[in-house]
Amino acid sequence: MASRPRPALLVLVVLAAPLFAGCLGGPLPSVDVLATVYPLGFIAERIAAPELTVATMIPSGAEAHHWEPSVRDIDRMARSGLLLQQGGGFDRWADRAIHGLDDAAPPHVVVLPLLDIDLLPEASFSGGFLQGVGHDDAHHDDENHTDGDHGGVDHTDEPHTDTGAHDAGDEHPVHDDGHGHGNEDPHTWLDPVLHAQTAWRVAAVLMERFPDATEVIQERTRAFVAELEALHASFEETLTDCALDTIVVSHDAYGHLARRYGFQVAAVAGLSPEVEPDPRTIDRLIRLIDERDIPIVFFEESVDDGVVQRIAEKTGAEARVLSPIESLLPEQRAEGADYFSLMAVNRDNLGDALRCQTTNPS
Ligand SMILES: [Zn+2]
Numbered sequence: 135m136a137s138r139p140r141p142a143l144l145v146l147v148v149l150a151a152p153l154f155a156g157c158l159g160g161p162l163p164s165v166d167v168l169a170t171v172y173p174l175g176f177i178a179e180r181i182a183a184p185e186l187t188v189a190t191m192i193p194s195g196a197e198a199h200h201w202e203p204s205v206r207d208i209d210r211m212a213r214s215g216l217l218l219q220q221g222g223g224f225d226r227w228a229d230r231a232i233h234g235l236d237d238a239a240p241p242h243v244v245v246l247p248l249l250d251i252d253l254l255p256e257a258s259f260s261g262g263f264l265q266g267v268g269h270d271d272a273h274h275d276d277e278n279h280t281d282g283d284h285g286g287v288d289h290t291d292e293p294h295t296d297t298g299a300h301d302a303g304d305e306h307p308v309h310d311d312g313h314g315h316g317n318e319d320p321h322t323w324l325d326p327v328l329h330a331q332t333a334w335r336v337a338a339v340l341m342e343r344f345p346d347a348t349e350v351i352q353e354r355t356r357a358f359v360a361e362l363e364a365l366h367a368s369f370e371e372t373l374t375d376c377a378l379d380t381i382v383v384s385h386d387a388y389g390h391l392a393r394r395y396g397f398q399v400a401a402v403a404g405l406s407p408e409v410e411p412d413p414r415t416i417d418r419l420i421r422l423i424d425e426r427d428i429p430i431v432f433f434e435e436s437v438d439d440g441v442v443q444r445i446a447e448k449t450g451a452e453a454r455v456l457s458p459i460e461s462l463l464p465e466q467r468a469e470g471a472d473y474f475s476l477m478a479v480n481r482d483n484l485g486d487a488l489r490c491q492t493t494n495p496s
Pocket of ligand 1: 199321385387458460
């Protein structure tokens with residue numbers, strides 16, 4: 135869609151959607167759970183399919199920050215059972231589409247803004263959180279609540295041991311251009327500990343909406359969170375004893391990840407990847423790489439990597455992919471890659487970039 139319809143028009147468009155959709159190859163199938171972005175769709179898929187049908191709106195290979203839904207996508211939003219939305223400015227198109235649907239949407243279209251996890255006290259998403267939900271059967275009663283909008287966040291009832299969070303201070307200590315989303319960093323899924331919290335929150339909402347699936351969702355969420363916990367442990371193991379403390383990246387998607395594991399991020403562009411690179415920033419990054427002998431600079435799969443390649447050529451550093459895992463490329467999907475496999479590759483690349491001593495345990 136080249137431009138967004140005004141809300142009044144959008145309602146008409148949605149009412150007429152079956153007609154339009156027919157012209158465009160048929161309506162998209164409605165599903166029980168529709169996620170805006172891949173990381174949320176992955177959670178829903180893992181904890182609720184095949185009992186519930188799950189789909190992700192942003193397709194493989196799309197640049198997630200600037201994607202816009204088609205008429206068919208909006209039609210499917212209106213017909214599906216539940217909409218999971220990341221929030222934090224990442225999928226603002228969903229806010230606009232929902233706003234346009236106000237009068238026409240069936241009441242079961244539910245929005246789940248997830249990013250307010252950032253506003254929670256640090257302890258509630260620390261390593262203690264994972265220990266609470268991952269290992270101790272005594273806590274499982276706490277998971278069985280179905281408080282829709284704000285549920286799934288507080289599953290621990292004992293003092294937290296802070297094994298996960300190294301306080302790295304300022305989230306963006308080197309890079310400080312002013313980019314569009316204020317201080318909100320929507321890329322919560324890149325921190326496995328935050329992603330576990332999101333999983334429990336998604337589980338709570340799904341159990342409320344689909345109570346028949348409660349048991350299976352609980353069981354699968356426990357298993358999913360256990361996998362995230364293992365991933366977290368492997369990051370901690372890989373990223374200890376590192377000679378460097380700063381990575382250079384094209385797109386500032388790694389604030390949560392960096393805060394969790396105690397390193398810093400110097401970024402060419404902002405929280406959204408398509409910010410025009412500032413020549414002074416690039417000069418500063420080149421100096422940083424030279425001074426600290428940083429071996430690797432990172433770019434991401436789905437965005438033009440010209441600037442990073444130029445920095446690599448000027449400094450002799452190697453350019454590698456660090457995936458923000460915002461959507462899967464078609465070839466990644468074909469290879470069977472998923473959140474966990476891409477995170478494992480990220481972990482190993484980070485270990486190399488930070489010159490860490492520990493080799494990958496898995
Ligand atoms: Zn991003």
